Amino acid sequence: MSSHTTPAGPADGPGTGQRRRLIRELLLVAGLFAVYKAGRMLSTDRADEALRNAGRIWDAERTLHLPGEGAIQRLLLHGADGGGAGDALVHTANTYYAAVHFPATVLFLIWLYLRRPGHYQWARRVLAVLTGAALALHLAFPLAPPRMLDAAHLVDTGQVYGPSVYRAAPAADTLANQFAAMPSLHFGWALMLALGMIAATRSRLRVLWLLHPLATLLVIVGTANHYWLDAAVAAVLLGGALLVVPRPRVRTGSLPVVRHLPGPQSAAGAPRAAQRARTAQEAPAEVAGAGR
Numbered sequence: 001m002s003s004h005t006t007p008a009g010p011a012d013g014p015g016t017g018q019r020r021r022l023i024r025e026l027l028l029v030a031g032l033f034a035v036y037k038a039g040r041m042l043s044t045d046r047a048d049e050a051l052r053n054a055g056r057i058w059d060a061e062r063t064l065h066l067p068g069e070g071a072i073q074r075l076l077l078h079g080a081d082g083g084g085a086g087d088a089l090v091h092t093a094n095t096y097y098a099a100v101h102f103p104a105t106v107l108f109l110i111w112l113y114l115r116r117p118g119h120y121q122w123a124r125r126v127l128a129v130l131t132g133a134a135l136a137l138h139l140a141f142p143l144a145p146p147r148m149l150d151a152a153h154l155v156d157t158g159q160v161y162g163p164s165v166y167r168a169a170p171a172a173d174t175l176a177n178q179f180a181a182m183p184s185l186h187f188g189w190a191l192m193l194a195l196g197m198i199a200a201t202r203s204r205l206r207v208l209w210l211l212h213p214l215a216t217l218l219v220i221v222g223t224a225n226h227y228w229l230d231a232a233v234a235a236v237l238l239g240g241a242l243l244v245v246p247r248p249r250v251r252t253g254s255l256p257v258v259r260h261l262p263g264p265q266s267a268a269g270a271p272r273a274a275q276r277a278r279t280a281q282e283a284p285a286e287v288a289g290a291g292r
Contacts, residue, residue: 073224093219101216108193141182181227185234217231
């Protein structure tokens with residue numbers, strides 16, 4: 001009697017598992033971002049409270065003798081309104097604010113996922129904790145940016161020179177909450193990107209990644225989208241997230257370390273070594289025979 005065997009279905013290979021992990025991570029990150037965006041919109045109708053808080057922050061900065069945000073903006077606006085090259089610096093700053101923040105963070109996470117999986121898990125968790133803490137503060141302390149504060153006498157560079165990610169009327173902006181200035185996630189994410197790349201790479205020039213949060217700080221202040229204290233609070237929250245989330249364990253290898261290696265033997269010495277080994281094995285037998 002012959003037997004008939006039905007072949008089993010194809011087993012999931014390593015490629016299938018990697019795709020599933022990638023899809024899971026994409027859905028997780030997208031879900032976290034969607035929750036954050038939805039949560040931020042809960043305070044869009046608190047304009048009066050946000051403006052009162054803006055006045056408090058402005059007065060607190062003057063009490064602390066922090067440099068005025070206007071000093072950075074004047075550097076950006078130097079030579080502006082003349083057209084051509086005069087507007088290039090402020091236009092570049094607006095573009096950096098609008099186009100670099102989110103794509104740079106996404107590329108950072110993608111690179112870590114592909115090249116440094118252990119660091120990816122760490123960075124993703126740190127960013128999630130930071131963003132969650134920021135959302136809680138946005139809801140508890142709505143804050144209008146300095147471009148909306150009359151006492152600051154600052155220019156809304158996005159609206160005047162472009163490009164802008166916000167609508168002129170905050171109440172009509174359905175895509176962004178303009179009363180969520182503190183903390184600045186532009187700065188918090190940029191600082192985490194720099195620290196993550198410094199931790200995940202070994203280049204002698206990796207400290208240059210800190211230029212990204214530095215440029216971001218000058219841009220968010222110079223464009224009048226954030227106060228100095230917005231960046232300071234973001235740095236404090238990031239420090240707390242780094243303390244809460246364990247650092248990744250870097251595997252140095254699983255092979256045992258051989259500390260003592262036998263010296264090289266010449267071809268002529270090999271027979272003598274083998275003869276000595278046979279003699280050592282035969283010696284106990286000869287001693288036993290002599291005893292009989």
